[in-house]
Amino acid sequence: MSSPATPRKTKLPFGSFLERILSKLGLRGRTLVIAIPTLWLFVFFLVPFLVVAKISLSEAMIARPPYSSIWNWDDGVLNLTLNFGNYLFLLEDTLYFAAYMESVKIAFVSTVFALLIGFPMAYTIARSPDSRRNILLMLVILPFWTSFLLRVYAWIGFLKTNGLINAFLLATGIIDEPLIMLQTDFAVYVGIVYTYLPFMILPLYANLVKLDDALLEAASDLGAKPAMTFLTVTLPLAVPGIIAGSMLVFIPAIGEFVIPALLGGPDTLMIGSVLWNEFFSNRDWPVASAVALVMLAVLVVPIMILRKAQAASEGASQ
Amino acid sequence: MKYLFAISTVAIAAAGAVTAQDQVVNIYNWSDYIADDTIEKFQEQTGITVVYDVYDSNEVLEAKMLTGSSGYDVVVPTGSFLQRQIGAGAYQPLDRAALPNLVNMDPDLMAAAAAYDAENEHATIYMWGTTGIGYNIGAVAERLGEDYEVDSWALIFDPEIAAKLADCGITMLDAPTEMLPAAMNYLGLDPQSIEPADLEAGAELLTQVRPHIRYYNSSQYINDLANGDICVSVGWSGDVFQAQARASEVDAGVEIGYVIPNEGALQWFDMLAIPVDAPNADNAHQFINFIMDAQITADITNYVWYANANLASMPLVDEEITSDPGIFPTEAAKENLWSSPVYNARTDRLITRLWTTVKTGQ
Numbered sequence: 255m256s257s258p259a260t261p262r263k264t265k266l267p268f269g270s271f272l273e274r275i276l277s278k279l280g281l282r283g284r285t286l287v288i289a290i291p292t293l294w295l296f297v298f299f300l301v302p303f304l305v306v307a308k309i310s311l312s313e314a315m316i317a318r319p320p321y322s323s324i325w326n327w328d329d330g331v332l333n334l335t336l337n338f339g340n341y342l343f344l345l346e347d348t349l350y351f352a353a354y355m356e357s358v359k360i361a362f363v364s365t366v367f368a369l370l371i372g373f374p375m376a377y378t379i380a381r382s383p384d385s386r387r388n389i390l391l392m393l394v395i396l397p398f399w400t401s402f403l404l405r406v407y408a409w410i411g412f413l414k415t416n417g418l419i420n421a422f423l424l425a426t427g428i429i430d431e432p433l434i435m436l437q438t439d440f441a442v443y444v445g446i447v448y449t450y451l452p453f454m455i456l457p458l459y460a461n462l463v464k465l466d467d468a469l470l471e472a473a474s475d476l477g478a479k480p481a482m483t484f485l486t487v488t489l490p491l492a493v494p495g496i497i498a499g500s501m502l503v504f505i506p507a508i509g510e511f512v513i514p515a516l517l518g519g520p521d522t523l524m525i526g527s528v529l530w531n532e533f534f535s536n537r538d539w540p541v542a543s544a545v546a547l548v549m550l551a552v553l554v555v556p557i558m559i560l561r562k563a564q565a566a567s568e569g570a571s572q
Numbered sequence: 573m574k575y576l577f578a579i580s581t582v583a584i585a586a587a588g589a590v591t592a593q594d595q596v597v598n599i600y601n602w603s604d605y606i607a608d609d610t611i612e613k614f615q616e617q618t619g620i621t622v623v624y625d626v627y628d629s630n631e632v633l634e635a636k637m638l639t640g641s642s643g644y645d646v647v648v649p650t651g652s653f654l655q656r657q658i659g660a661g662a663y664q665p666l667d668r669a670a671l672p673n674l675v676n677m678d679p680d681l682m683a684a685a686a687a688y689d690a691e692n693e694h695a696t697i698y699m700w701g702t703t704g705i706g707y708n709i710g711a712v713a714e715r716l717g718e719d720y721e722v723d724s725w726a727l728i729f730d731p732e733i734a735a736k737l738a739d740c741g742i743t744m745l746d747a748p749t750e751m752l753p754a755a756m757n758y759l760g761l762d763p764q765s766i767e768p769a770d771l772e773a774g775a776e777l778l779t780q781v782r783p784h785i786r787y788y789n790s791s792q793y794i795n796d797l798a799n800g801d802i803c804v805s806v807g808w809s810g811d812v813f814q815a816q817a818r819a820s821e822v823d824a825g826v827e828i829g830y831v832i833p834n835e836g837a838l839q840w841f842d843m844l845a846i847p848v849d850a851p852n853a854d855n856a857h858q859f860i861n862f863i864m865d866a867q868i869t870a871d872i873t874n875y876v877w878y879a880n881a882n883l884a885s886m887p888l889v890d891e892e893i894t895s896d897p898g899i900f901p902t903e904a905a906k907e908n909l910w911s912s913p914v915y916n917a918r919t920d921r922l923i924t925r926l927w928t929t930v931k932t933g934q
Contacts, residue, residue: 314917316660320638349925352934415741415801437787520788520931528928534631535748535924537638537917 310543311336314536321539340544350528350545354552357525360439360514361507364446368454368503369496371447376458376495377488380465391459394452406445406516413441413517441517446507453502461495462488497564501557508553525549597855598623600633600644602842603791604814605699607868607875614862620855628791629747637662641849645856648698651688651841652749652912663694664848670857671696673864676884685841685881687911695843696860699810699878702901702909703750703838706793706812708803709827711740725758725833727804731780738784741802746788748927749912750838751778751806757836757910764913768922775926779933788931794818800826809898813877830898836908841881 312321312335325334344350379390397405412418413435420432435441465488473483511526518524525545532542599611603626611622625644627633630653636642637649637657649657657663668674674696681700682692689695707722715736728734734742744751753763755774762770786802793805798818805812809830816828844863846856862868869880870888879899886894893899901909915923928934 316638316656316917318638318640318660318662320660347925349928349934416799434786520785521933523928523932523934531924531928534629534635535927536921537631537634538921 306543306546309539310340310541310547311338312540313337313339314538314540316537319539320537337540340540341548343541344544344548350548353523353525353528354549356523357508358553360442360446360522360524361504361510364443364450364507365454365500365504367443367447368451369500372451372454372458372499373492373496375451376455376462379455379459380462394455398452402449403512406449406513409441409445409448409517410436413444436517437519439518439522441519442514442522445513445517446503446510449513450503450507453506454499457498457502458492458495461492461498465491501561505554505557509549595619595855596621596623597646597852597859598625598644599859600625600627600636600642600647602626602648603628604794604811605648605842605876605878607871610863610868610872613868614859617862618855618858620858622859637847642847643851644847645850645852646859647845647847648842649695649845650912651685651843652914654695654843654845655688655914658689658694662848663845664850664853665693666696666846666860667857670854671861671864673861676864676866676869676882678881678883681841681881684911685843688841688914689843695845696864697881698842698844698863699872699876699880700839700841701809701878701899702832703745703754703806703808703840704812704830704832704898706797706805706807706815706828706830708740708797708800709829710825711800711803712737715740722829722831723834725754725835727833728806729755729758729777729781731784734781734784737804738786740804741786741796742781742784742804743786743793743796743802744778744788744806745790745808747790748923749915752923752926753838753910753912754806758833763836763838763910766913766915766919768919771919771922771926775930778930782930782933797828798822798826800824808878810876810878813896813899817877832898832901832905832909834908836910839909839911 308324309321312324314320315322322335322337324336325332327333375394379387379394382390410417414420415432415434415436417436419435420429423429424432469487469491470483473487474480478486509526510524511530514522514524514527515530529542529545532538532545536542597620599622601624605626606624611624614620615622630650633647633649634653634657636644637647638660640662654663677696681697685695685697686692705722705725705727707727712722712727713720716733726733727737728742728744752771752774755777756765756770757763759773759777761773765771791811793802793807794811794815795818796802797805797807797812797815799822800819807815807830809832812828812830816830819826819828844860846853846860850856863872864882866882866884867888869882870885872878873880873885873889873893877893877899880889897905
């Protein structure tokens with residue numbers, strides 16, 4: 255989260271010529287370095303975003319593509335037709351609000367569980383001796399080498415009525431009737447927490463590994479019990495890691511479609527499935543686009559503001 | 573030297589296959605919907621490489637067709653979806669001269685399919701079937717008694733009966749334009765009605781039995797029925813028969829039956845069509861003509877257990893299939909079959925909204 259106070263000037267051996275040209279153009283090497291990600295964001299974020307914004311202001315129709323054009327060129331006159339009805343429509347039906355709230359709830363609960371499970375794991379990895387640390391980190395990352403979809407399907411095998419968990423519980427006599435776990439919200443939570451757990455562990459680990467042992471020793475020298483040290487030293491210092499990990503879990507979990515579609519029940523109402531319905535069942539791309547943009551405005555913008563405020567307060571405290 | 577020469581010829585031929593546009597055909601078909609050797613035979617006979625993708629809902633296909641530039645050469649929409657997509661200009665007219673096997677097709681069924689595509693200009697029938705009830709014979713008898721005869725939608729739509737079956741799992745297709753009419757049909761309403769009041773009545777019945785439904789999905793039930801994970805499904809005829817076949821292969825004591833309910837059922841046609849922007853339209857015609865070959869169609873029906881509309885293939889279809897009233901309905905049952913109307917955008921939105929209410933309570 256810290257940026258170098260003064261940019262260091264290093265002269266690359268081959269760079270002086272390039273640098274001279276660039277400075278003639280009013281560009282510095284730094285501008286160029288920033289230009290690449292900026293261009294990337296422009297092409298792969300801003301342009302698609304504007305396309306979606308455009309579709310959200312058009313009208314659905316049976317055609318290819320299935321929406322009207324918002325402008326037309328007629329005898330030298332440019333006509334612009336913006337249809338805001340799609341946004342108003344979202345207010346008319348409580349379904350959309352309910353779906354937003356349900357998505358936030360599922361994402362929030364999943365984030366809390368991911369944190370509760372991920373924190374001890376990250377802590378253990380960070381406190382392990384160097385030799386073992388890499389192996390443990392590897393074990394966290396390893397599942398990424400198989401397809402995400404396959405791993406979700408594997409959970410179907412675990413959770414279904416005739417699945418492994420029920421077979422085990424029945425065989426050991428813990429239950430008499432198979433538990434119905436698949437196609438429930440429970441399965442969705444399991445799926446989301448499982449899938450996004452590494453996104454919680456890695457930033458937490460990166461944070462906890464920097465924790466200075468001297469601080470812990472000082473706390474214990476001053477008479478703090480381990481629990482006290484954890485609550486007053488480790489935890490406050492881990493806050494940036496907790497926030498970063500929680501964001502990485504919370505934000506994608508809100509828009510999650512695949513996990514609820516495969517593991518969830520029919521009454522698992524998330525914004526992803528509402529979008530799917532608008533897009534596929536209603537063939538109403540404009541309303542689908544409006545749903546997507548409202549989600550961006552309602553959920554992502556406050557998160558960005560929060561993030562900014564947090565960064566500012568961190569900067570102030572340093 | 574000769575050997576080397578042969579290799580270089582093959583290399584050139586292979587390079588040609590990649591560059592020459594007319595050597596590939598891209599098929600987009602329903603999952604579990606073709607014989608295991610059909611594609612291989614086509615490739616052998618024509619030298620055209622087949623790229624084969626699958627989907628499990630008309631909505632997914634429709635989104636691709638309406639977006640355009642899907643890259644597919646042959647797709648298989650169901651009648652009412654085909655009609656709307658033709659309206660949007662998504663398909664090209666078939667070149668009849670390139671389809672000599674059209675003579676094999678059953679004129680009566682083609683006439684019925686012409687309701688969706690005037691004069692069969694854009695499409696020919698691939699397979700047809702009904703949307704009825706698939707059930708685990710043993711599990712249902714255990715819960716409802718050996719004497720209970722499964723012949724009515726009541727198995728699913730009567731809340732008392734459904735409650736008794738809920739523990740072993742009832743599933744429905746995630747296809748509102750099939751489920752709502754079925755519920756309306758059970759209530760004695762016209763299943764083809766587009767009146768909001770009728771559709772709402774159907775949705776209300778679906779909501780009543782909602783607590784007893786395990787899930788809504790249009791492809792998963794095949795395996796789940798076969799494995800005994802669920803015991804009653806509203807399903808497509810051939811899919812249920814595939815579940816039956818898989819269950820008997822596994823031989824774990826699961827026996828699956830399929831019934832067209834007394835009250836009636838939806839009859840649908842899946843149609844072979846060529847998108848207007850198909851990159852290999854000539855190969856697409858070759859593929860469609862190949863499918864309409866009597867032996868090839870018979871092989872597919874024998875494999876997927878869906879009825880075809882190919883008169884010439886009938887003698888080649890297994891007796892077991894042609895005599896099954898679940899696949900080729902009796903004359904009496906045919907009278908109660910209905911076809912899906914084309915809904916306008918407003919009705920579509922109402923149906924989707926009602927379906928969401930049924931599924932989520934919202």
